[in-house]
C-alpha cells in the first residue's frame with residue numbers, strides 16, 4: 347500500500363504523523379470517504395467540493411487546489427493498483443504547539459489512504475440489519491454543524507458503541523426535538539405507502555452524497571421523495587427502512603428498537619433502488 351502524506355507517497359508502515367498534529371490533539375481537521383468502483387471514482391467532484399466546503403467553514407487552508415488534490419488522489423489510487431477501493435482523504439490543521447490556536451499551525455497535514463473497506467458482512471445486505479435509536483443526540487447546526495465532515499466524530503463513535511453494546515449493527519441519532527437525523531455514518535430513508543422520506547439535513551445530518559444519488563434515482567424512477575422531519579414512531583411503522591453512505595452503500599433495515607419493519611426482509615422499493623444504485627456506480631465519472 348502507498349499512502350500520500352504531505353506531498354510524498356510513502357509505504358503504509360512509514361505513514362506517520364507528529365504527535366503535535368492538531369488533528370490528533372484537537373480533532374481539528376476534516377475528511378472525506380470516497381469509493382472507487384471498477385477503477386472509477388464515484389461522485390469525485392461532489393466529494394472534493396464537500397471537502398473544500400468543510401475546509402472553508404472551519405477556515406482551514408488545504409494548500410492544494412481542487413484539481414491538484416484530485417490529481418494526487420487519482421495518482422494514489424493508480425499506485426495502489428486497486429479497481430475497487432475506499433479512499434479516505436484527511437486534512438488536518440497540521441503541526442502546532444500544545445495550545446489550540448490554529449495560527450501556530452503553518453501547514454495543513456494532507457493524507458490520502460486507499461484501502462478495502464467492508465463495514466458489514468456481505469449477508470447483511472441480503473437480510474437487512476437490526477438497528478436501535480440511542481440517547482446520544484446529534485449536535486445541532488448552531489454548534490458544530492453536522493454538514494461539516496470534521497474530525498470530531500466522538501458523538502458518532504459513542505453512537506456506534508451504544509449499537510455495539512445493544513448487539514445491533516447500527517444506531518440512529520435523534521436531535522434535541524426528537525426528530526430522526528441519521529446513523530453514526532449513514533443517512534436514513536423510510537418508505538410509507540410508496541412515498542420515500544428522508545430527514546432534511548437542517549435537522550442535523552450530513553448531506554450525504556449517496557443520499558443525494560438515491561433521491562435522484564428514486565425521482566427518476568417515478569417515486570415521490572420527500573425531505574420531511576419524522577420521528578421514531580414513523581420509523582417503527584414504515585413499510586421499508588434503509589441506510590445510505592459511501593462506506594455502507596445501501597443497506598436495508600429489518601428491525602428498529604425491536605420493531606420488525608415490513609415483513610422483516612429488504613422491501614421491494616429498497617431492492618429496486620439498490621439495483622439502480624449498483625448500475626450507476628461504475629459508469630459515473632465516465633459520463
Ligand code: PLP
Nearest residue numbers: 531532533552554555556591592
Ligand atoms: N452521515 C454521516 C455522519 C457520515 O459520516 C456519512 C459518511 O460519509 C454519511 C452520513 C453518508 O454520507 P455519504 O453518502 O456522502 O458518504
